[in-house]
Amino acid sequence: MFAWAALCLVFKTARADENVWLPVRDQNPFVLGSGLPLLPQVAPAAGQWDATVTLTESNTQLWSTRSKAPQTQVMFGAETRESRVTLNYAINDAWSARASIGDEWIGVGFLDRPIQHFHKWIGAPHGYRDGRLGGRPPVIRVTEDGQVLYELDKSGQALAPLLLDVTREWRVSETTSYGISIGAKLPVGDTRRLSDVGDTGVSLSAFGEFVVFDDIKVGVRAGYLHSNGNDALPGLARSSVEFGDVSARGPLLGQWNWVLQYDVHTALYQRVPQFLGYAGVYTIGVARPLGEHSEFVFGVSEDLPLGHTQDVSFMMALRYRP
Numbered sequence: 001m002f003a004w005a006a007l008c009l010v011f012k013t014a015r016a017d018e019n020v021w022l023p024v025r026d027q028n029p030f031v032l033g034s035g036l037p038l039l040p041q042v043a044p045a046a047g048q049w050d051a052t053v054t055l056t057e058s059n060t061q062l063w064s065t066r067s068k069a070p071q072t073q074v075m076f077g078a079e080t081r082e083s084r085v086t087l088n089y090a091i092n093d094a095w096s097a098r099a100s101i102g103d104e105w106i107g108v109g110f111l112d113r114p115i116q117h118f119h120k121w122i123g124a125p126h127g128y129r130d131g132r133l134g135g136r137p138p139v140i141r142v143t144e145d146g147q148v149l150y151e152l153d154k155s156g157q158a159l160a161p162l163l164l165d166v167t168r169e170w171r172v173s174e175t176t177s178y179g180i181s182i183g184a185k186l187p188v189g190d191t192r193r194l195s196d197v198g199d200t201g202v203s204l205s206a207f208g209e210f211v212v213f214d215d216i217k218v219g220v221r222a223g224y225l226h227s228n229g230n231d232a233l234p235g236l237a238r239s240s241v242e243f244g245d246v247s248a249r250g251p252l253l254g255q256w257n258w259v260l261q262y263d264v265h266t267a268l269y270q271r272v273p274q275f276l277g278y279a280g281v282y283t284i285g286v287a288r289p290l291g292e293h294s295e296f297v298f299g300v301s302e303d304l305p306l307g308h309t310q311d312v313s314f315m316m317a318l319r320y321r322p
Contacts, residue, residue: 013245020209020219020249022261022285022299023317025268027058027080027310028142029106029194030276034268035185035201036243038163040209040219042090043096050321052086053237054102058301058313059111061137064275070145072236074275078152079109079137080310082160094170096171100163104195108137111312112149140194142233142276149230151193158190165203175211180204181223191231198231205243218252252286257274259285259299278310283315295319 021039025032044050048070059079066072091097103201125213162185169179183203205223212218222244230237243265252258264280285299301313 002141014176018217018249018257019287019295019319020217020247021245021258022247022259022283022297022315023052023054023086024261024281024283024299024301024313024315025056025082025084025264026100026263026265026279026281027056027301027313028060028275028289029080029104030197030232030277031265031309032080032104033161033189033191033195033197033232033270034199034204034230034241035161035183035225035226036265037088037165037181037183037185037203037205038098038100039245039247040167040179040181040207040221041086041098043088043090043167043169044321046090047290048091049087049089050319052088052317052319054082054086054315054317056082056313056315057109057268057279058310059109059113060311062275062307062311064273064307066271066273070271072272072276074273075139075141076275077107077136078140079111081105084160086163087162092145094168096167096169098163098167102160103157104160104189104193104291105155105157106138106140106152106194111314119253138304141214141253144236144271149235152192152194156193158193158195160189160195162186162188176209178208179260180206185227187229194232197233197237199227199229199237201225201227207275216248219245219247221245233269233276236272238268238270242266243270249287255288257287259283259287259297261285261299262304274308275298277308280311281313285315290318 061077064074086100140152165183167181185201191198202223207221210274225241247261261283267277269276282304283301299315
C-alpha cells in the first residue's frame with residue numbers, strides 16, 4: 001500500500017507546529033467520494049512545504065430504511081480503508097495551497113470482531129453484527145422500491161478523489177487567526193469500486209482559530225459545497241451541501257496533547273434513509289511531536305447521531321515539515 005511507503009518516506013521524526021484540527025473525514029464511501037474539503041491546516045513558513053500522510057480504517061454493518069415512499073434501503077457490510085497523502089505549500093505569509101490524493105479499499109477486515117467485543121463490554125446492542133446482517137461482507141447495496149440503484153459485493157481498491165484548495169489567512173495576534181478557503185474536487189477514482197462518486201465539486205469555507213484558558217486551542221469552521229455529476233447515485237444526489245466543524249486541543253501528559261473534534265454535514269442525497277442523510281462524526285484523539293519536524297496523530301471516531309454514517313473509525317497520521 002502506497003500510504004505505508006509514503007509514511008516511511010516522510011518519517012524523519014521532528015516537531016511540527018501545533019495543529020488544532022485532526023485530519024478526519026466522514027468514512028461513508030458515498031460521502032468520502034464527494035467533494036467535502038479537507039480540514040484547515042497550519043501553514044508552513046513562506047516558501048516552505050509540509051506533508052501529511054493519513055490512514056483511516058473503518059467498519060460498519062447495518063441496514064438503513066426510509067419509512068415513507070419511495071422506500072429506499074441501504075445494506076452496508078464492509079470494512080473500508082482510506083490512505084491519503086497531502087502536500088501543503090505556503091506561497092507567502094498569507095496564502096497557501098494544498099493538493100491531496102489517496103486511495104480507498106473496501107473489503108473484509110479485522111475490526112468487526114473487536115467492535116463486537118467492545119459493544120458487549122459497554123452493554124451496547126450488537127446491531128447487525130455477528131451474522132445478523134443477512135448478507136456476507138463485503139456487501140453494499142442501495143435499492144429504491146425494490147430496484148437496485150447501486151451494488152458492490154467484491155473486495156477491491158482504487159484511487160480516491162483529488163482534492164485541491166487555496167487558503168487566505170489573517171493572523172490577528174499570536175493566539176488568534178481567521179481564514180477562508182476555496183476548494184475543488186476532481187473525480188479521478190472509480191465509481192464502480194465506490195472510491196469516488198464521479199462528481200466535480202467546488203467549496204467555500206471560513207474558519208477561525210484562537211486560544212482560551214492560556215493553553216487550549218480552539219478551531220471553528222463553516223462552509224458550503226456545490227457539486228455536479230454524481231454517477232454512483234445520480235437520481236438521489238443533491239447539488240448543495242453545508243458543513244461545519246469544531247475542534248479543541250490542549251496539553252495532556254508530557255509531550256502528548258488531547259484533541260476533541262466534531263464534524264457535521266447536511267445530506268448529500270435526497271429521498272434516502274438516515275445512513276445517506278445528514279451525519280456527524282465525533283473524534284477523540286491524541287497528538288505528539290516526534291523530534292523537531294514531525295508530529296504523530298491518532299484518533300477514534302464514532303458516528304453521532306448513531307446510524308447516520310460509518311460505525312467506528314480509527315485514524316492515524318504523520319505530519320512532516322522540513
